[in-house]
Amino acid sequence: MTLDIQSITRAYDGLPALDDVSLTVRDGEFLALLGPSGSGKTTLLRIMAGLDRPSAGQVRFNGEDFLALSPRERRVGMVFQSYALFRHMTVADNIAFGLKVRPRGSRPGRAEIAERVRDLLRLIQLENFGGRYPSQLSGGQRQRVALARALAIEPRLLLLDEPFGALDARVRRDLRRWLRQVHEQTGVTTVLVTHDQEEALELADRVAILRQGRIEQVDTPQALYDRPASAFVHDFLGEGLQLQATVARGEVVSNDWRAPSDAPTGDALLCIRPEDLEAADHGLVGVVMSSLRRGDRARVAVSLHGRRLELDRAVNDPLSALAPGDPVRLYPRRFHVLAKSA
Numbered sequence: 001m002t003l004d005i006q007s008i009t010r011a012y013d014g015l016p017a018l019d020d021v022s023l024t025v026r027d028g029e030f031l032a033l034l035g036p037s038g039s040g041k042t043t044l045l046r047i048m049a050g051l052d053r054p055s056a057g058q059v060r061f062n063g064e065d066f067l068a069l070s071p072r073e074r075r076v077g078m079v080f081q082s083y084a085l086f087r088h089m090t091v092a093d094n095i096a097f098g099l100k101v102r103p104r105g106s107r108p109g110r111a112e113i114a115e116r117v118r119d120l121l122r123l124i125q126l127e128n129f130g131g132r133y134p135s136q137l138s139g140g141q142r143q144r145v146a147l148a149r150a151l152a153i154e155p156r157l158l159l160l161d162e163p164f165g166a167l168d169a170r171v172r173r174d175l176r177r178w179l180r181q182v183h184e185q186t187g188v189t190t191v192l193v194t195h196d197q198e199e200a201l202e203l204a205d206r207v208a209i210l211r212q213g214r215i216e217q218v219d220t221p222q223a224l225y226d227r228p229a230s231a232f233v234h235d236f237l238g239e240g241l242q243l244q245a246t247v248a249r250g251e252v253v254s255n256d257w258r259a260p261s262d263a264p265t266g267d268a269l270l271c272i273r274p275e276d277l278e279a280a281d282h283g284l285v286g287v288v289m290s291s292l293r294r295g296d297r298a299r300v301a302v303s304l305h306g307r308r309l310e311l312d313r314a315v316n317d318p319l320s321a322l323a324p325g326d327p328v329r330l331y332p333r334r335f336h337v338l339a340k341s342a
């Protein structure tokens with residue numbers, strides 16, 4: 001059950017929302033489409049669902065031409081940010097809806113539908129809520145029902161567009177963990193659109209980073225974080241420092257710091273994560289801007305070659321003892337070198 005997207009382009013009024021995008025979603029995989037607003041995530045998801053058509057390119061599912069099929073024939077389940085439940089139907093009827101509207105030949109019997117609904121209510125941990133109406137549920141509960149409704153038809157592909165976007169941060173975090181568990185239980189190939197990097201990194205097996213209608217990189221969360229393919233990806237996935245550098249004779253040199261590197265010779269960008277910097281007697285020269293203790297942690301803001309960086313440290317870390325105005329030298333324990341063209 002592999003979804004293969006080949007060289008998709010979609011233009012609106014001559015402006016490309018998607019520009020030559022190719023992507024493979026593997027069988028049983030949880031893949032996130034992550035990118036800033038307007039980067040083309042929803043457009044790509046809608047093309048997968050059959051709600052929109054590309055101007056050029058192919059979409060194949062297990063080798064079958066997906067573009068020749070209607071949304072219903074594709075058998076995809078969808079969940080959107082807005083709950084989109086039927087207000088006049090109970091939770092159980094909402095979940096059963098996709099099965100009840102099937103043509104007679106493929107429609108399961110009443111008892112079978114009731115059993116499926118019971119199983120799904122158990123899966124979404126709302127066993128006793130089948131008789132309620134959507135207005136009697138919290139936002140998080142409604143989204144769980146929306147997911148059960150999408151799963152009821154036993155979709156070949158589950159497409160989620162910012163499903164937790166309208167919920168508060170705490171509920172989002174809980175639902176995120178829960179959704180990952182549901183994915184592990186059902187094994188349905190899933191594509192999630194989000195602009196929340198934490199959500200993508202925590203939930204997905206692989207993440208595709210979109211920017212201005214193009215895919216910048218597709219990789220596991222760890223690889224994206226540690227080995228970004230471009231300055232954009234490094235910057236987009238959390239706090240980081242990017243410094244001009246040069247690679248020559250097996251060494252990367254930036255400002256007052258150098259280290260062995262097997263990166264290609266030439267101008268480069270040195271990418272560093274704040275957690276990889278440690279106080280040392282040599283390394284990059286900076287100055288402490290502020291320091292705030294909270295319990296056994298300290299947040300130390302450092303200015304380093306014109307960039308402000310927040311460092312989260314244990315109170316017994318040497319950095320935590322510094323005061324605003326103190327000079328500091330920071331040594332990158334780990335770093336990533338990008339060729340200048342990236």
Ligand SMILES: Nc1ncnc2c1ncn2[C@@H]1O[C@H](COP(=O)(O)OP(=O)(O)OP(=O)(O)O)[C@@H](O)[C@H]1O
Nearest residue numbers: 012016017035036037038039040041042043044195
């Ligand atoms: N129906 C439309 N008509 C014209 N332009 C559109 C239409 N739908 C999307 N676009 C444009 O295509 C580009 C990509 O939009 P899309 O909704 O796919 O982005 P997105 O990454 O999902 O953004 P967001 O995170 O804000 O939802 C944007 O520049 C948008 O303005």
